[in-house]
Amino acid sequence: MLLSVAALILIVPSLLDALYLRVFISSVIFTIAATGTAVLYARLGLVSLAQVALVGVGGWVTLRMWHATGLPFEVNMLAGAIISGVVGMLIGLPALRMRGLFLALITLMGAAGFQILVTGTQFPNGGDGVLGIAVTSIFMPRPLLGESDEAMLRYVCVVAVLCFLLVEFNRRTRPGRAWALIRKSEACAMASGVNVAFYKAWGFALAGFIAGIAGALLAGTLGVLDATTFPASESILLFALTVVGGAYHWLGLVLTGLLFRAAPAVLNDIGVNGHLAYVIFGAGLLHALITAPTGIAGQILDGLTQLAKRRAGR
Amino acid sequence: MIEIRDVSVSFGGVRALTNLTVNLADPVVGIIGPNGAGKTTLLNVFSGFVTPGWGSICAFDTDLLAMRPHQRARWGLRRSFQTEQVVDDLSVADNVRAMLDSLPVTSRSERERQIEKALTYVHLEGKADELGSALNTYERRMVELAKTLVGSPKIVLLDEPGAGLRDEEVDALRQTILGINEQFGAMTLLIDHDVEMIAATCISTVVLDFGELLAFGPTAEILKDDRVKAAYLGIEEAE
C-alpha cells in the first residue's frame, strides 16, 4: 500500500504540465485540510465550519514567522500548525457545551470573523511590526525540497501522507477510543472515565494543527497569501465536500481535495464560464449529497466489496 | 458500604428524589419502583450527571459527590445505561480497552489480562476482535457488562440490563451478575423491572416511589410488602 503510494508520488508529478502541477498542489493541500475536518466529523461526530479559516491562520503565522526570523520553512510550518491548533481549540471551546448544528454555526461565526480581520490586516508580506504591510511584497521562498512545482507536489504529498498517519495513529490509540465513546454518547464516555472536555479539545487542536500545516504549505507554494482565499463560505464548502468525498476513508479525503480545487480548475481550463461553473458545481454537490450518503469513497469501497463478494460467490 | 444521606434532586419544579436516606451493604442490591420513581436519577446522581440539590453519598469512606464524573470512574465507579452504548466501529476488545485507557492501570500486560478475564467472564472471549456492529442485543449487553468489570471496580451500577433479552438470556445474565462480587470484588446496584430477576439476584432491595424511599430490606420480604405490591407489582386486587 505505502509502496504503491510512494511510487505514485514519485512518478505522477513528472507527467503533469505546469497548470496541473499547480492544481494538484492545491488539491493535496486541501486534502490535508479536509483530513482535519474529517477527524472531527468522522471520529467525534462534531462539525467545524472554520477549517479554511484555520488554514488561513496557519498560513498567516508561517509567513509572519519567516519574515521575522528567516528560519527554515519546516520550522515556520510547525509554528503555524501549533498556533492554528491553539486557535482551533479556542474556536472549539464552545463545543464543550454544544454539538450538532449549533456548534457548527459557532465555528462558522469564527470563520466569518477571521475573514473580516484578515481582510483588514492582510497576510504578512515583509512589513515592519506584527501587522505591517510592505510596499512591495516579499515572497517567502519555497521549502528547500520543493523549489520547483514538481518537487513541491511531491513535498505536499509526503506531508499529506504524514498527516494521514498522524490521524491514524491518534485513531488507533487512546484518543481514538475516547473519541469513539464520545461520539456514541458523552454520558457514556464520562461514565467510562474519559475526560470528555480534554479529548474534545484534543480533537479540535489536532484538526487545527493539520489545518495549520495546510496553510503553511499554501503559503510555501505561493510565497504570499491573500484574504480572498479564506472567506467563510469556503469553510462551509470544504465541509460539504468532505461529506461528499467521504470522511471515513483517506480515499474520500483525496476526492475532497480534488473536488475542492481540481474540479473547478478543469472547468476553468476547458473554458466553461465561471458563473456557469458555479451552477454545475452546486448541482453536483447536491447530487452527490443525495445519491452518496456515505460519500463517493464510501460508494466506491462498497462497490468493491460487493464485487469481491460476487467473485468469491462464483 | 454505601451511605446515601438526604439526597434530593429536582428538575425545575419536578422532584425526582426527595430526602433519600439509605445504607447499602449487600453485594447485590436491587432498585425497583414504578416508572418515573427516580431510579435512573439516583444512578445519575451516583455517576455525576445530575447534581443533587443537597445530600451526600459516601461509598467505601469516599465522598463520591466531590469528584467529577470521569474521576469517579477512575475511582472505581462503573455503570451501564438504560439504552446500550456499545460503539459500533470499535472491536469488542477495544470497547473494553477504552474503559481501561483512563484508569490508572499501568502495565500493558496487566491491561490485556484484565480485558481477557472480563471477556471470558461474559463468554465473549471468541469475539474479542469482532466489531461492535456485528453483535446482537445480548452480546452488546455483555460487552457493556465486561466494560464495567475491568480495572478493579468498586461499585457497578446496572440500569435495566435485562430489557429486551429473552428468557434464556436473562438466565445467563442473572448468573453473570451473581458472580461479579466474588470474581471482581465489586458491589452491584441493579435496576430492573423483571421482578424474578431481582428476586433471584438481589440480597436486599430499595423500593422507590415518587422519589421517596417506599421500602428497603431483604428482597424476599420487600416483595411481600403490601405497599410494594400495590405501588409496583399491581397485584393487590388479584390476591
Added chain:
Amino acid sequence: MYGVFLVAGLALGAIYALSGVGLVVLYRSTGVLNIAYGAIGAMGAMLAWQLEQMQYPEPVAWVAALLAATLLSLAYGRLVAPYLSYREPVVKAVATLGFALMILGTANYFWVEAPRRLYLFTDAMGFEVLDVRITGTRALVLIATLATTFGIAIFLKHTRIGLLMQALANKRELSSVLGVPVIRIETYAWLISGVLAGFTGLMFGDLVRPNPGALTFLVIPAIAAAIVGRLESLPMTLAGGLIIGVVESMSTLIKPIAPYRSIAPFVVAAILLLWLQRNRKLTFSGHD
C-alpha cells in the same frame, strides 16, 4: 451623536433580524437551516430590478420578486429537501450551499456586474428621529420584522399546522408514523420562508444594493442573529438582530475598531450564545 448611531444601528439591526426570522421559521419546521436564503432573496430582487428596467409598474416587480423567491424555495423544498430529510441537520444545512451556488451562478450569469439601483415607492417617504432620517423602506423593514416575528410566533403556537411543523422539526420519521402529512406541512414551511426570503431580498436589494453576490452572503451575518435566538425563539432572534445592528453601528465611534465593525454580528452572537448557555452541563448524545 450617540443617538444618531443608535437609530442607525436599529435600522441596520432590523435587516439582520428580518432574515434571521426567516431562517428560524424554516428551521423550526423542517430542520433545514437554509444557507440559500440570501440567494433566493437575491434572485427575487434581481428580477424586480429587471422588471423595473423594463418599465413595468412597481407592484408587478414586488409580486414577481415574492413569487420567484417562493417558487425557488418550494422547488428546493419539494424536489431536493426530501432526499436529505434523514440526514443530520448540519448536512442538510450545508447542502443548501449547493443550491445557493446554483442560484448565485445563474444570477451572475444573467446580470453581469453593472451599476444598478432598485427603487421602491417607500424610498420616497421618510421621517426624522434624532437627526437621522428614516426612509419608508427602513421603517417598513422594522415593522415587517416585528409583525412577522410575533405573527409567526403566534401562528406556530396556536394553530394545528404550527403544531405539526414543530413535530416534524423534532422527529420527521416518527411524525409521519403518527400520521402527520409530512410533504404537505413541509411545503407550507418552504412556502412561508420563500415569501419571507423574497420580501427580505427585495428590501435588501433596496437598502444594500441589487447585487447577487452581496445579497447571497448576507445570510452569514443573518445566521448570527438566528443563533442568538438558538434557531428557535423568534423574539430572541429579533432582539439578537437589533443588538447586533446597534453594536455594529456604535462601534463606529471607537476609532481603532471602527474599520472592523462588520465583525460585530459574529462576536455578539458568539458571546450572547455562550452567555445563554452558561448553565448548561456537558451535552448528551442526540441533543444539541
Added chain:
Amino acid sequence: MSAILEIDNLNVVRGHKPVLRNLSLRIEAGKTVALLGPNGAGKSSLVLAMAGVLPIASGIISLDGQNLVNRPPEIIRRSGIAAILEGHQVLTDLTVEENLRVAGFYLGQEDLLAEMNKAYEIFPELLELRKRLAGTLSGGQQQMVAVAHALMAKPKFILADELSLGLAPVIVKRLMSVLEALANKGCGILLIEQFTHVALRLADYVYVINRGRVHFQGLPAEVQANPRVLHEAYLAGDFELAKS
C-alpha cells in the same frame, strides 16, 4: 364485517442484507397475534415495513384488499394501522399533551379531546405530566406516551413492538388489559414481546420467526405445550449462522 390485515410473501432489504424473506402473516380484527423470535429475527423490521417506514422489495401488505405496499406512513396510519415503534419513541421537544394532539390531529376538536381523555384515563400519570416536554420523561413514562400515541389514532390494527420494555409490572398489567379490551372491541393486534409468557397468555395465534422467515405458526397452546417449538426455531437461526 371483520377487517383483515394480510401480509403475503414480504421481502425487505436493509443495507444489503435481506431481513424479511417471503414472510406471510395474517391478523384478523378482534384477534391478538403474538410474534416471537430471537434478537435480530426481523420483528422490528416487520413493524417498520408495515408502518411504511422501510421500503418493501416485494410482496403484498393489504388491508381489506387495499394494497398498502410502499404507501407513505401517514396514509397507512390514516387507514387504521397504528404502529408503536421500538424504543419509546416520542416527540422529545413537544409537551406530552402536544404529543397527543399531533397523534390525533386529524380528528375533530371534540373527538380529539375525547380520545385524549381516554388516554389520560388509561395513564393517569400522563395527565400530571401533560405540560412536560416528552424528552424529560423517564423511559417508562415515554413508553406510556408512545402507547397513547397509538390509542389516539382510533386504530383498526395496533402493531406493538416491545410494548412492555421498561415498564413497571403494574403498568404492564394495565396495558395488557387495555389491549384485551381493544381486541374485544374489534381491534386487531400484533404483539411483539420478549416476555414469551405474557404474549402467549394474551394471544389467539402465534408466529415464531427467525432470520426473516416464519418457522412456526399455530395456537398459543401448542407452544405452551411444547416449548421445544420455540427453541428449535431459535436454534434454526444459529444453525444457519454456523453454516454460512
Added chain:
Amino acid sequence: LALTLSGTAFAQQKLYGLNTGKAASGQPILVGSVVGKTGPDDFSAGALAAKAYFDCVNSNGGINGRPIQFLIEDDQWKPEVAGQVASKLVKDRGVVALVGNGSFVEMTVNAKLYEQENVAVVASACAVRECFEAKNIASTNQGPVPSNIAAVQWAIEKLGTKKVACIGLNIPSNGVWSCNLTNEWLKEKGLSGVSVLMNPGAPDANSALLEAVASGADTFLMSLPAGLAQAFLKAGQDQNLRDKYKWVAPTPLYKQGIPESIGAYWGDKVHVAIELTKWDGAGPDGKRWLAVMDKYGAKSDPRDTFSQAGFVSANIFVDALLKMDPKKIDRANVTKALKAVKNYRTDLLCGPWYFGDADFHQPNHASMIVTITKTGFKSETGCFDPSGKYFDKIRAMEKAQKLTGS
C-alpha cells in the same frame, strides 16, 4: 477638408494594423491575458478590447504575416487560480507577453513568476498597490492614487474643499493605501484628511456615511468600487445630505449606466476624476477604438475606461512587435522591446506612456474631471497632472531616464 481627410487616412491605416486587408496565416504568436472575471466585479473589459484589436490586426496582415493568438484566462478573483492560470500561460503555452491584464489578485501572486520567466505584462486594469510596484508589469490605467488626488486637487480649487473624508475599503493594498497617500498629500498642502474604512462585504453603507459625517469633513471622496460608491450615495440621499457636502470620486464611477442608476437627485453634484480621456473623445485613437470595438468586439463588450485602457495596451504591444523581425519574435526579445517603449502618445491617454526598466511603474498619472449629470457625464477640465511630491518624484524619474520627452 484636407485636414480631416488626412486624419481619417491616418486612422484608417492604424485601424487595420498593416492594413493589407489579408488575413495573416503564418505561425501564430501566443499572447496571454489574466483577468478577474468571475467574482465581485468583472475586470475583463481591457482584455476584451485587446482581443478585438488583435482580431482586427490578424485580418489585416497580422504581425508581418504572423497572427496573434490571444489566450484570456479568468483568475476568478482567487489567488491560487491566478497562479495556476499564469503558470498555464507562461509555462505550458509559452506566451511571449501578457496584454490587458486586469485583476485584484493576479499581479500580487504572479509578479515574481513574471520576473523569473522574463515575461512582460502590459496591463490595463491595475487596482492594488502591488501592481504598480512590480518590475515586469506596467499598466495603462492609473489606479486609485493619482485618481483620488486629482479629484481632491480639483475639489480644493473649484469647490473650496477644506477637509476630506476618504471612504475606502479596509484592504491594505487598496483602500488603506490610496486613502493614506491622499491624506498625506492633503497634509502637504496644509489641509487635512481622514480615512473612513469599510469592509468589502459590509451590508450597510449608512454607518460609513455617518462616520464620514462625524469626522467633520466637508468633502467625501468615495474611493470605492462602483457598487459600493453607489450604495454610499444612496445612504446620502436617504439622509438628504446632497447639499451639505461635496461629493467626489476616482474613476470607478465613470461607468456607463451610473447617471441613470444613481438617479436624478445627484445631477451635477458628483465629480469624478477619470484615468483615461473621455469615451466620446474626438481624437483619432478614440474614434478608432470605438470603430474596432464595433467591428470586432461583441455587442456586450463594455465601452468604458478599462476597455480604452485595454485597447491602448494592445496598440502598444502591436506597435512594438511590428518593428521587430518576425522571425525573432520570442519572449526575450518581446520583453526587451516592450521595456524599451517610451514616450508613447495617444489621445486616449492624458500623457505619454512608457514601460521603462524600474521597480515601480506609474506612467499614467494625469487625469480629467467630469461631472455626473442627470443623463450623462460633462467635462469639467482637460487633462492635468496633479501637483505634489508624489508626482514630482515620478516626473523627475521620467525626465532622468528620458521616458517622456519627444
